[in-house]
Amino acid sequence: MIEQLRGRDHAQAAVTVDLLIYTVRDDELHVLLIERGHAPFEGRPALPGGYVRTGEHLDTAALRELQEETGIDGSRLHLEQLRTYGDPDRDPRGRVITVAYLALGPDMPLAEAGTDARTAAWVPVRKILDGHIDLAFDHGVILREGLERARFQLEYTTVAAAFCTEPFTLAELRRVYEAVWGLQLDASNFRRKVTGAHGFLLPTGEHRTQEIGRPAALYRRGPAQLLSPPLLRSSDAGDPQPSLLALH
Amino acid sequence: MIEQLRGRDHAQAAVTVDLLIYTVRDDELHVLLIERGHAPFEGRPALPGGYVRTGEHLDTAALRELQEETGIDGSRLHLEQLRTYGDPDRDPRGRVITVAYLALGPDMPLAEAGTDARTAAWVPVRKILDGHIDLAFDHGVILREGLERARFQLEYTTVAAAFCTEPFTLAELRRVYEAVWGLQLDASNFRRKVTGAHGFLLPTGEHRTQEIGRPAALYRRGPAQLLSPPLLRSSDAGDPQPSLLALH
DNA sequence: CCAAAAGTGTTGGCATTACACCCATGC
DNA sequence: GCATGGGTGTAATGCCAACACTTTTGG
Numbered sequence: 065m066i067e068q069l070r071g072r073d074h075a076q077a078a079v080t081v082d083l084l085i086y087t088v089r090d091d092e093l094h095v096l097l098i099e100r101g102h103a104p105f106e107g108r109p110a111l112p113g114g115y116v117r118t119g120e121h122l123d124t125a126a127l128r129e130l131q132e133e134t135g136i137d138g139s140r141l142h143l144e145q146l147r148t149y150g151d152p153d154r155d156p157r158g159r160v161i162t163v164a165y166l167a168l169g170p171d172m173p174l175a176e177a178g179t180d181a182r183t184a185a186w187v188p189v190r191k192i193l194d195g196h197i198d199l200a201f202d203h204g205v206i207l208r209e210g211l212e213r214a215r216f217q218l219e220y221t222t223v224a225a226a227f228c229t230e231p232f233t234l235a236e237l238r239r240v241y242e243a244v245w246g247l248q249l250d251a252s253n254f255r256r257k258v259t260g261a262h263g264f265l266l267p268t269g270e271h272r273t274q275e276i277g278r279p280a281a282l283y284r285r286g287p288a289q290l291l292s293p294p295l296l297r298s299s300d301a302g303d304p305q306p307s308l309l310a311l312h
Numbered sequence: 313m314i315e316q317l318r319g320r321d322h323a324q325a326a327v328t329v330d331l332l333i334y335t336v337r338d339d340e341l342h343v344l345l346i347e348r349g350h351a352p353f354e355g356r357p358a359l360p361g362g363y364v365r366t367g368e369h370l371d372t373a374a375l376r377e378l379q380e381e382t383g384i385d386g387s388r389l390h391l392e393q394l395r396t397y398g399d400p401d402r403d404p405r406g407r408v409i410t411v412a413y414l415a416l417g418p419d420m421p422l423a424e425a426g427t428d429a430r431t432a433a434w435v436p437v438r439k440i441l442d443g444h445i446d447l448a449f450d451h452g453v454i455l456r457e458g459l460e461r462a463r464f465q466l467e468y469t470t471v472a473a474a475f476c477t478e479p480f481t482l483a484e485l486r487r488v489y490e491a492v493w494g495l496q497l498d499a500s501n502f503r504r505k506v507t508g509a510h511g512f513l514l515p516t517g518e519h520r521t522q523e524i525g526r527p528a529a530l531y532r533r534g535p536a537q538l539l540s541p542p543l544l545r546s547s548d549a550g551d552p553q554p555s556l557l558a559l560h
Numbered sequence: 561c562c563a564a565a566a567g568t569g570t571t572g573g574c575a576t577t578a579c580a581c582c583c584a585t586g587c
Numbered sequence: 588g589c590a591t592g593g594g595t596g597t598a599a600t601g602c603c604a605a606c607a608c609t610t611t612t613g614g
Contacts, residue, residue, distance in 0.1 A: 277589030525568025
């Protein structure tokens with residue numbers, strides 16, 4: 065801030081917010097992508113997002129873009145700032161700095177194409193990680209870093225419940241963990257840990273009969289935000305990129 | 313990004329980086345503050361930082377400001393992005409968005425006052441938390457959120473070693489944990505956990521005899537970035553603000 | 561000069577708890 | 588077939604005590 069009287073070589077930049085919205089559909093992790101309608105990267109898939117307006121808070125802009133581009137009400141999902149990307153060459157239009165947000169939510173129907181929202185669609189994350197889909201800008205990097213953050217947060221916080229529509233069963237919650245982490249969990253141990261974590265789950269006392277098997281007990285989210293003790297993925301296999309966790 | 317042809321009501325903002333630099337001195341957590349030399353907030357303590365230049369990467373700007381304002385060589389410390397603060401009213405000069413960086417490093421001598429650096433000084437974090445010192449802008453918020461992040465990261469990563477000058481003793485490392493967490497640890501359990509964590513510490517085989525007591529074995533950092541298993545603070549006392557952890 | 565005390569690092573021993581793996585039962 | 592619950596052996600942890608190495612104190 066002190067350079068203001070010095071060189072005055074400070075950048076004026078446009079500021080955008082980009083939204084990385086994850087959900088679990090059919091036991092698989094999905095991300096919400098839109099198809100870009102204009103240059104640059106016209107026709108390419110990208111994360112929803114847009115310019116921050118004059119005098120607008122960053123968080124407000126994120127919620128607004130969420131509503132405008134996908135029709136989703138932000139109050140239903142977990143939203144937090146992920147990281148800011150400011151590579152001077154990341155946008156061919158000039159200096160554009162983007163604040164990326166990570167959103168986790170239950171599987172939701174999208175506003176039908178043809179309304180205000182451009183073609184927004186849930187896309188399996190696997191397809192992008194496998195390289196079958198190439199995202200615009202540096203959105204591929206954002207997606208990977210956000211995924212690492214989400215995997216990490218599932219261990220130490222109660223955000224996993226944000227993926228479920230209340231009330232939910234323990235099996236539904238377990239499938240969230242399995243989808244995000246990409247591994248299978250022992251149902252018995254999962255139950256003991258998750259029900260033992262203080263303030264994580266509130267039993268409703270009711271049960272839901274599914275197509276097959278014993279009826280499952282129903283739960284709602286508890287007040288706890290941090291998971292203690294944490295719910296560790298047993299095998300720290302495939303050592304995560306160190307730079308991506310930020311713990312953030 | 314798609315709004316570019318719409319309202320064009322998108323903000324042009326100046327972009328700054330601010331540096332939250334923590335270290336452990338005399339078994340107490342300190343932060344590096346400067347005294348502002350100009351309006352606004354002239355004379356008030358603040359985090360070091362400054363404008364990002366045209367065409368400059370955010371990380372580069374952080375390292376440059378670190379060097380310019382404090383004389384510290386960034387290669388010696390752990391540096392990572394913390395969060396971006398974009399409240400439209402956070403700077404009276406106009407729309408200024410700041411990308412805050414969290415830096416952790418060993419106790420280092422500061423460039424003497426009188427050189428290029430303005431009065432930069434290590435300040436006990438306790439004094440700020442107690443409200444005895446009021447920081448400029450929203451730097452008080454940044455400090456608190458960064459502290460929460462640092463406390464969290466000590467549990468799950470090996471960054472604690474960034475506070476120590478190599479080679480270091482287990483007692484020095486333990487005092488880092490105690491200073492950041494503000495509680496006392498059992499030396500025996502600490503040793504067991506920290507030496508058992510794969511890739512955290514590399515024994516040098518040498519010992520250092522201090523002024524008093526038995527000579528302590530010396531260690532260097534190992535290659536591990538993540539701590540498995542994590543080193544949990546036994547009591548999750550004083551439940552941390554949920555929004556601050558980010559795991560970040 | 562030697563002996564005792566004090567301070568710090570290091571090692572070890574339980575008792576308790578958490579956990580992974582497996583099996584039994586209810587619907 | 589799936590959810591639920593219990594049981595058992597292994598590993599991790601918290602607490603506590605003993606030991607090792609050094610300097611300081613004081614006769």
